[in-house]
Amino acid sequence: MKHPAKIFFFLLFSLTVAFPQGIGSDFFTRTDIGMTSPGAMRYSLYGYDNPAFLSAFSGNDLVVFGSSPLNDPAYSRWGFISASEFGSFYLSNTEQNGKKVTDLAYNVGIGSRSFGIGAGYARSNGDAEYFGKESSYWQVGAFWRPGKYLSLSALGIFPQNTEKQEYVFSAAVRPLGNETVAGFFDYIYTDKTSPFPNRWAAGVAIEPIEGLRGVFRYFENKNMTVGLEIGLGKFSVFGQTGISESSGLARGMYGVRFGSEERNLLKTFSSGQAAYAKLAGGMKYQKYKLFDGSNTLLTTVEAINDVKNDPNYKGIIVNLSNSNINREMIWEIRERLDDLKKEGKKVLVYLDGGSFDLYHLASVADKIVLDPLSNLILPGYVSTKTYLKGMFDKLGIGVEEWRYFKYKSAYETLARTTGSEADKEQRQKLLDDFYALVKSDVIKSRSWLADSFDKIVNEKVIVSAQDAISLGLADTLARYDDLTKIFNKMVDLPVSVSLLNTSSAPERADDRRWGTPDKIAIIYAIGECAMDEGITARKLINDVIHAAGRKDVKAIVLRVDSPGGDAMASDYIAEALKKYAKNKPVIVTQGLVAGSGGYWLSMYGDTIIAAPNTITGSIGVIGGWFYDKGFSELTGLSVDKVQKGERADLFSGLTLPLLNITLPSRNLTEDEQEKVKSYFIEAYTSFKQKVAEGRHKTVEEIEEVAQGRVFSGSEGLTNGLVDLPGGLFDAVRLAAGKAGVTEYEIVEYPEQPLFNLSSLLGLPTVPSLQESALIKDILFKLQFNGMPIYLIPDEFRDLTDGN
Template identity: 35%
Template structure:
């Protein structure tokens, strides 16, 4: 695993040293200049190369190619004409990261003005402190008349603070060296006011005989700029510019000894400056965002060729764009094939409600929805249902399958080590029916989920609570005509009618935009100097295990690295885990505990389940956020023992051993071929049970003590509400086990605020684990590992864990680590998703 490194410092010193050597150690130049002078080159700039971001400045400082966030193309020409009415100066510069420029000029030469074309190919890169770049320049026809030589340029721009920019460039060509150092100051720490200065050292000059220039640039409103630049020898340049959306225009008027020499005109496509937004007025609320949510909601998708995953953050970000974009009147959402657990559904629904609060409309299409799909749809203004669809809404239940009889038939014995009232994770193996404490907490969860969904659905005003309860109990499946009669939907129509209904809701003619087009429209350049703050988003998903699930071994190292990195201003952990191995849980908890003295904010956003070991990794966060549908708590420890009670005899298998130590035989036993599991030969004796109980009680004491410290509660109070009891999100808030009912995006925003990042400041979200490139074919684990295709540390793309795998994870944890106390939440506590869907 490779963790992001701290900000580089040595490379910066080396680059400045190299530039200094290019600028200072200047040998004697030939009779004619092989390099154009800075004065010739800078006529297209409003300030200096290190501050006038864009492809034109990249011709003087190639680091600007690395500064660009999107590709820019610039054209220019001069109003000054040479003999024959030919333009004296024109050209083009374009690119991002990789750049190209061409500039044609008419220059004085023996026998009259001659033309020469100068070309450059550049490469730029960015880093947390700024950008660097290099370029290669050469000339075309006419080069011999001016003794033009090919050159190599190296550039660097450093912006350590929002108010400071330092740029430097060095060029070398056939013995000639040329250097430039420039400085930019923003007294207001934003683009409204810029003070700049430059120092150019031409060939054949001593280091203290360079040309000095300077000036001021103002941008009173986005899209409007004015600048004045002075240089030695009584030269002045005035610039006026305007940028509309993605197109900019500039005029640079040069004066020499108070006489106008020429005016350069520049047209810029995709300039790296914020422009005026005429669409905000001309197309105000005249677009509808179309969203097709067919696929499986996940926390991360694969980077390429993954058309089936819907990353949660992308869905939420697209809806946020619709809320904030003044041209958007609403959204039209196709929910056919949307597969998500109820917690993710709640987060998406909250965004649709925020859209409504912003005065915008939403239209939703359904085909065969379950309760949770309809719950999501009721946040919309209009609901369409397919003519052949059906709503299934029978209520909420939670079912548990018991395997004691199965184990007996197989010849396996099982003993549950349960010392806490509600810690029922292993009941499925030890009982034939539900214990009363387990029934009690399950009833609480089912009631909480039913009430939350009922309140949300009835708050839409489509039915009363009494009508809802009656329908659930008397008509658990409803056809479209019946739903239309009840007023639960607004129209019976196919997905092709979404646009027509959207126009009707908008009350005017509207255009339709895709999420991608909206992202491109709202992708404005980040003109703030200084390292962009980073928020780390760490996914702790699945069982608490060392090398699978939450990956305690590598995720703990990532948390440590993020704590030590200066550019990471806050960390958000998304916890969606039923628990498991306490060692893996505590590896994360220890690193999270270390954030408190560091002062760096660390928040936890809990997903569908964050119980037992999932709560262990949450308890030391600065703040814990959960949804109403989150299952959390389960503060307790449990364990169990499975042994051969006739299985070997049924299979015709026997074992034999040699041992030293009374309990050494507990580590051996029957090994099942092909499966690879080892089944102990006997149960524990009374002496061994005493040892196990002591270990479980010690771990429980440590668990409750850490919860008390992390949550600021008395230990006695924690032990009163613990005992392995699970809670739904709102009850957990009441008990102070969580701090707020909020989703992932709200957690990220609050983490930014806690880090002191101004509202609206663009940040970089760095996810861990990193996205994998593409989905590999499914292979058995042993085959995949032998082929080197197993999931590598830090590269897994976690999706929202499925309920059916939690039972398997718990059983596997017990079989692979016999006798180890477990921090495990019963998987079957999750209400049955097929019923609640």
């Protein structure tokens, strides 16, 4: 909603409630457990004082409270508030002199952190009249926060059984734009015959130290309240004392809160803290909203950065037991840990076994701990391909490789028995670059391995835990339950250990800033380039249009982790970014693989960022032809046909049972093959022209890095296919900088489902032949039989699976 519309609605609401028909009940008495005006501090009473503010709350909290006058032992009151993003429920039970009343209220709010409206219904059961309460009432509220400094709200209370109405207008100001200090004011509007002289109140709330909040409030009737709240992460305690002008201390209120993470006072005064990162399993880009404990790349790197910036943290403990993270993400995480070390903080890594890539990550540590019975497997890198031509020949399936560009080798394993020299050349260069990166990083962190690293790789391969210590690959032997003790010795003081995600600012409550901050959108294009699978371009284009059209989204980050595939799918997304996001910075960050159609996705970005071990490039097209070369005789299958058109039979043939794939009955004629060649060259020329346009280069310059050749990210940086080294974390910072924003939130596309029902129910996964990487590759090429495809060499195609 635009600001003029918000102002109009706010004024309209104010005018609507500005003409009461009777006198009202006392808002201050009803909300006396609240310490401030609605919305002035944290989430106040979670909608009980104004339901509109529920739209600014996104956690799950339970508040339990009690209240009693200091001079009336016959009076007691207790209750609770349960709140979530879907609404809040309030219950209060009051007793005095044998009389009892139970107050119930349910409130809902819709909107955003900048503007919201809400409604609620409350009912009092029991001796309501004795306590001066209405039996039931409705309330309607609205709030508007035009920025981080000001909060305005209005509330109307409408009792069902009388015409006594009450209208509350509230304002709060944060002069520093954050939670440190807030001044607030309330005014109750009723007609002049109201028996309640207490029409206004004003006060101040301060949070001089994270998690420690103090409140002072002064009322028109000269009463005052003084309150204190202590935040302890997922737990808070609070208390408030009422001071009467006539009798001094009048009442006490106290309570506890459980639920969402908030600022923790203990962290400020603790002697030291350490984050604990358990990186078991793989690393995803996105996870389900509920019941999914997976690690994601963005959350992990942002959390490490938060630990780096938090002066209370002495460092981080990283447990790599059973870790299976791809080599590009390993580099990104390693970079963040290296940054953390530059701040003088310590990194402790635990391994119970590890591969070459995992040791690359572990080597960043100040101290590496190995399980006593583990070993390291450090053979370097190898790229092996299985060639299927002999098998296809025996099955009577002919496979032609339509290869017109030197390095475009995605059909080699299907149509040849050995690799081409060009393919071996590019694969060897990739492995050389990957190895050089690992060696360089390891030696940078563990300089004493400079002379022995190659020898260990070439002669040892498998290194026992004891040998790892003697060779300087690790520092000590222990189990994971000793890690805290070891870290304490590293920093010379006992530390309090918390999980990495609870150390992360994004996991904390979002009350630090009023209003809705600017957004940086991350759009994930993951998997093969296809319309309805992989990147699901048919759906993803809607996310691109939505993100580009949002006024609060100031920049877009496109994360590409794709081996390529269908040109149409790639072009859908690339052209949509070019068309709809032309007025916003678009930063492309390439993951493990961004080749061919994956590079097509990237080419219109204002800046392309890649890790040194990203696989990029592969500008070219490839295709081939599967046909029946005796398969029908071998299997006993036969076909019959009628046709109209000289070449109508070209794509007709056997339909393979179960797979629903057609195997054409014949190969192409020489004339048809010449037409195919012309078509492929035309497609290649178009691809180069598009890349040249996106990269602001000439077609001749692109030809020098084309011909289907793949490059490492480090070589791509040298030849101009990549602009900057880095990962997802760096892309977000660059996007924010180009957009000129310093405070922002990240929104991710595509939106993920709530949960994985099969996983939640524990349903077994039935193995499928079609889930095999090899079968998927063959089926994909059969699907595009005879068509140009934009795909990197097939051994890299499955590297993004599961991310």
